[in-house]
Amino acid sequence: MTVLPFRSLADVESALGPVERHLGSGGLLAYPTETIYGLGSRARNDDLARLAALKGRSDDKPFLLLVSGREMAVSYGLVFTAAAEVLADRFWPGPLTLVLLGSEGRLPDTLRGPEGGIAVRWTSHGETAALVARLGEPLSSTSANLPGEKTAPGVAAIMTAFGPAVESGRLLVLDGGVLGNVPPSTVIDCTSAAPSLIREGAILRSELRRRAGRFAP
Numbered sequence: 487m488t489v490l491p492f493r494s495l496a497d498v499e500s501a502l503g504p505v506e507r508h509l510g511s512g513g514l515l516a517y518p519t520e521t522i523y524g525l526g527s528r529a530r531n532d533d534l535a536r537l538a539a540l541k542g543r544s545d546d547k548p549f550l551l552l553v554s555g556r557e558m559a560v561s562y563g564l565v566f567t568a569a570a571e572v573l574a575d576r577f578w579p580g581p582l583t584l585v586l587l588g589s590e591g592r593l594p595d596t597l598r599g600p601e602g603g604i605a606v607r608w609t610s611h612g613e614t615a616a617l618v619a620r621l622g623e624p625l626s627s628t629s630a631n632l633p634g635e636k637t638a639p640g641v642a643a644i645m646t647a648f649g650p651a652v653e654s655g656r657l658l659v660l661d662g663g664v665l666g667n668v669p670p671s672t673v674i675d676c677t678s679a680a681p682s683l684i685r686e687g688a689i690l691r692s693e694l695r696r697r698a699g700r701f702a703p
Contacts, residue, residue, distance in 0.1 A: 493613070528623065585675045672687040
């Protein structure tokens with residue numbers, strides 16, 4: 487089966503085995519988040535290359551990682567600056583992506599951006615966060631759309647964009663229903679002591695500053 491229901495924790499338990507087998511064979515995944523549908527894979531070079539090919543973008547544009555909590559990020563050697571600690575305390579789980587240094591030799595260098603960091607988010611989508619926790623390892627993530635096209639709000643749009651991959655079994659879709667019109671996550675570079683805003687998304691700069699004060703960009 488190439489589309490699985492994914493709207494409750496019971497669905498997560500039912501999907502876990504098929505997802506583990508699919509990812510273990512190098513397959514790709516489409517899944518809901520608190521903002522938009524994402525495409526993902528295991529954080530391994532060959533899997534990331536297949537994800538880039540499906541997405542239709544160059545291998546040198548890195549993907550972000552979804553984690554099940556700060557402990558998972560730290561366990562992979564990612565380093566939280568003082569600002570990253572405060573921002574994570576205030577906004578995780580949620581639509582905030584932090585670019586962090588560290589994890590040399592633990593995660594593929596293809597995940598690193600030009601600043602040398604790896605983008606990480608603890609999603610607040612309950613079922614997807616639970617799935618990452620049960621998998622016990624990060625899941626790569628990029629928006630479920632082709633370059634220049636709108637992001638997919640649900641399974642119908644994913645089938646339109648990636649139908650052949652779904653039909654061939656290369657892409658397994660977790661159906662969390664139709665999502666609202668929510669901007670993508672806000673992205674902050676925390677690779678230096680002073681954080682900088684890369685993208686203002688679901689969390690506005692004003693909200694960052696209101697809740698994180700001098701630790702906000």
